Amino acid sequence: MDIPVLEQVRIQAQVLVPLVKTLRAELGEERAHTIVRKALADLYRKFGEQWWRGQGGRDLGTTIAAAFDRFAAGDALDYEVLSKTPDGCDINVRSRTCWLRIMLRDLSPSV
Numbered sequence: 001m002d003i004p005v006l007e008q009v010r011i012q013a014q015v016l017v018p019l020v021k022t023l024r025a026e027l028g029e030e031r032a033h034t035i036v037r038k039a040l041a042d043l044y045r046k047f048g049e050q051w052w053r054g055q056g057g058r059d060l061g062t063t064i065a066a067a068f069d070r071f072a073a074g075d076a077l078d079y080e081v082l083s084k085t086p087d088g089c090d091i092n093v094r095s096r097t098c099w100l101r102i103m104l105r106d107l108s109p110s111v
Contacts, residue, residue, distance in 0.1 A: 004073035059086035 003011075016036075023032035055063045061084035068079055068091060082090040 002073075004076065005071050006074055006076040061085045061087065061089040064089050065091075 020032060020036055023035060026032075027035070051067075052063070055066060058066070065081050065084055068077070068081070071077055072079060078094040080092050080094065082092050084090075
């Protein structure tokens, strides 16, 4: 079962937001963010590298368009690919609402 990216982010945020808030309260914002960055940077970098390798060596434009398809799953984003070249692509995001931002705001307005 393929879980849309937005849903994956929501699930992760439900765990990470309270943890980061507690770390900030106990250690201060700078120290808390340093610890979280140190703990998660390599993991999320590996996720990105795995995704890139899974694209099968496609050109940048095709890869970026595929990334938008993945992030838009579950009606998370309304967009259209205007043009695509081997070096990139032009994308028109039609939605004025960022569902990710709203979701994170709803989870914790102070983060």
